[in-house]
Amino acid sequence: MSYTVNCSILLTELPLWERPAAAKAAGFDNVEFWWPFAESVPADRDVAAFERAITDAGVQLTGLNFNAGDMPAGDRGLVSWKGRCSEFKDNIDVVAGIGERLGCKAFNALYGNRQDGCTPEEQDELAVKNLAAAAEGVARIGGTVLLEPVSGAPAYPLLTAADALAVIDRVRAASGARNIKLLADFYHLAVNGDDVEAVIENHAKDFGHIQIADNPGRGAPGSGQLPLDEWITRSRELGYEGCIGLEYKAPQAEAFAWAVRERSDAR
Template sequence: MGFQDQRFDVNLSILFTELPLLERPAAAAAAGFGAVELWWPWVDSPTPPQAELDALGAALDAAGTRLVGLNFYAGQLPGPDRGALSVPGEESDRFRANIDVAADFARSVGCTALNALYGNRVAGVDPQIQDSLALENLVLAARAADRVGATLLIEALNAPESPLYPLVSAPAAIEVVDKVNTATGLGNAKFLMDLYHLSMNGENLPEVIDAYAAKTGHVQIADNPGRGAPGTGALPLEQLLDQLGKAGYDGWVGLEYKAGDRPSADSFGWLPA
């Protein structure tokens, strides 16, 4: 399976954001996509009214687009937050309140990948306390994901843009994946391999693919520098996706890049026909 055979989905939290949320699935479908992914759309609420969840489900259905990836509640994203599950107090409580809401919504729309962003380090809090809380919450999330037939994803971000986020390398994220799987015995925790973030950390991407393709449950891409569409920077993304396919990865590749000054619909010219 090479670049030409990859299954691409479009992230509706970074592309088509010039449109209201409920209009984005149809815009993605008009651009040729049958699959989309989302950060948690209700940044201020881990438990939005059921009517709002139903409206998003109806918009996805009407557009004929499948949701293939969804973040659990992660605080203000985009914004200062990078997750909630390791943050003691109110944010951790909000994450827990969101677990079943997100899982049940995922099941209702056929989404089988749920991304749990770890959360930033908090000044004055022992990192070991945060890590213990994180594992506790990730175990709950993994069990909820398993209940709805989904994979739990753990993502590495990048240190320059997320200096307080502790998982800023592939090995750091993989360590958490392994801890969650050991704790639950379910084996449904996987690595979210975001090639943009890993490149920003200066990691050797071919080595990361060789080492961790088998533990990868989802891939996201953007070019570097700039986080734009493939071809706007220097990353050999076609070559890297070829390598992923040859390593046996046959999951979705999320387009999580910025369209820049042009309309989102004009940012897909690099894609194979």
Template structure:
């Protein structure tokens, strides 16, 4: 199974990291990608209008489609993994959502990853859970205006602090609790694999509820084929599950980005 049978988007928060961020769009196009995705590309929840304009110009100049965008997730470099569960960050997340919608309207992007956030285990955990459920409901309602889908992602234990969603099952339970349209699982092979989940089985168990797929191998988060996962089995499971969406290449290249793209079309 060749992965180029899927539409594969380059996650520019990790790929082409040898280049300044604004130059990665052109580099992705030159490497043969037609689509890209990105984490929240700004340092602040509400960036200056000039920063948004520069992002939109880089996307347009590259000729690429933006197929995925994260909501503001706090200080990712500093260890934060989202703010959806934090009562004190509600206004900040709401303000940043207006920026996200501007980008969505300008680019046609329709898939948006809202990271749950790490729990403050010394605080009111139940309040934080209710806050997260409310944040997912409001996000789904907001992106419905552009026909969008909010993605809910499990993350690897031990690498992401007190982030409570670690399996596809836990994500789908939260989606069911939120009880609104427009919420789907983001199935990330690295995070599930690191947590000991059988990835092909998770794909089949989540059939019809997967909004997006991201790929990286276990255990070093390098390109597919560099580690432990069975990529033929994962691709076959996606086909059996009827997944016909975008597959995001969200990994840290073992060497140069271009040098590591052979997994897309193996000989």
């Protein structure tokens, strides 16, 4: 199984730039990150430090978020956020540059919370324009924009696969962009009450990426009750060929115990 470690939510006991090497030491060759900077256009030296952390660790960056705002404070993306459009647009070139230098092709664009003082229609119209711009910006490096439903954020409007797919259809109709796909996070979909099995049956071959965590607790695979192995296997059977993103919460000491067991069982 080809896994990729989300170094923004895992290995948090370590400084951010040390986490790719820790993922490698734990036996993984791939990593992904949320946007690892405080601003949309970070200093060149900070970008270089991030890139060195990846290359020095000998891992492949498989996924990177666009700037999503202040995530700890509750922000969930700039795509539909009126008043911060220039920040998102400026971020596109930086993201594409990192992707080009590190060979990363998948870029997650969090949609953004609903705002007081703006109608949903106004935000959705802006989101279509911004997603089209993002798709155009990463197309030059063969990149794909990902859009995901999210749980645990009451003001975030994309809760189900159908919600995200409707936006993707709007972007494609408005711009002709084909390089925008669903990020199927099985944890978020399950917590939001979506029919994960049906989503897989209908859309697995077109998934842009899969991420996993168990429920309850957003813990490691096997810590809860979700049939993650079954869902992954079925997605593979139906044509999904990408990595499986490990985006769960667990202390470093026990974060990958399930993977060690899985490797042992495979021998």
